[in-house]
Amino acid sequence: MKRIVILGSTGSIGVSSLSVISALGPDYQVLAITGNNNTDLFLKQIAQFKPKYAAVYSEESYKKIKDMVPAHTKLLGPGIESLVFLAIMPEADLIIDGLAGSIGFIPLIAAIKASKTIALANKEPIVMAGRALMDECRRWNATIIPVDSEPSAVFQSLENVDCHSYYKAEPQIAAILLTASGGPFFKYDGDLSKVTPAQALAHPRWKMGKKITIDSSTLMNKGFETIEIMHLFSLPLEKIKIVIHPQSIVHSAVEYVDGSIIAELSNPDMRLPIQYAVTYPKRLPSPVKRLSVTEMAKLEFSEPDLNKFPCLCLALEAAKKGGSFPAALNAADETAVNAFLEGKILFTDIPKIVAGVLEKHTSDNKPLTLSGAALVDEWAREEAQTLLETKRYQKVKI
Known part of the structure; x- marks a missing residue:
């Protein structure tokens, strides 16, 4: 049995993670979950998955639900300390880090120092201090499996390369082809200064949290992913090439020094890279809609407009x-x-x-x-x- 802690269970990554775990069956158990402001959803998750522990970050949310959590789940106090406690739980086999922004920095450090396997969607800590974090991974024998679709695609395309202990794949790699949908404004001809938050949040392919969706609309997220991939796979910046691919079918690819390109293709659904991280190194049947190559629309690729x-x-x-x-x-x-x-x-x-x-x-x-x-x-x-x-x-x- 694989016992799993989900940091950020009410966000888009957390919700998809619980969907994946539910479909996988009894061999995968939710050990603990954390939330913040969406207390209604959080209480429903506790009732359905019956985790041993739960925690909410804010004091206000804690006070709101502290008398509503059933006896089978222990509700921890608010604050970063509870996130750290859950990130280092000895009985946890996998930590899914779906936290948003730099709030995940301290829990990630704690999980690494506890030698955990971490399914990482929270890229901001890697952006902040990627080299130091990867050094700590080597020191404490921790493992990071990327969950975002593009870094996951790179990880999967390197499956036959000895890269999972880090810093060993680079001589074989000619380039990483990092794809981007282009967001809602890829073909937008209007005045971007007049764009509203609602327009920027209307991503054409992915349903994500607000912060990452805005970053996708500005393409800042693709810059973050570039930095993330540099550190995860110890690659120089010049080996990472960003490619606009509006269909979001090719999630990224690795070009090898012999001229071969190996890519990961699938319908755009975050449950697939999440499941790969949850079941790794196994592959199991998934509820994600299969990609029919005979029915695929034309695939387009272009360089980004800086x-x-x-x-x-x-x-x-x-x-x-x-x-x-x-x-x-x-x-x-x-x-x-x-x-x-x-x-x-x-x-x-x-x-x-x-x-x-x-x-x-x-x-x-x-x-x-x-x-x-x-x-x-x-x-x-x-x-x-x-x-x-x-x-x-x-x-x-x-």
């Missing part, structure tokens, strides 16, 4: 500079996206805030420590907030 999507350009520049720049990038973007969702800034102001923070950031180019990444994260959020409050971002040129 002028139209400056967030991607900023992410690639931060990846090139390395050091603490990706940590500053991530924090600034998170602040800017929240401000856009709250109606405080325009869609086109998101890259201005990120660029403004990166312009003020300096790095000594020394290897970034985990504590150093946390300090940069804090500084960048404060700087982004200052740009917002003073409106100095309006003068930033991108």
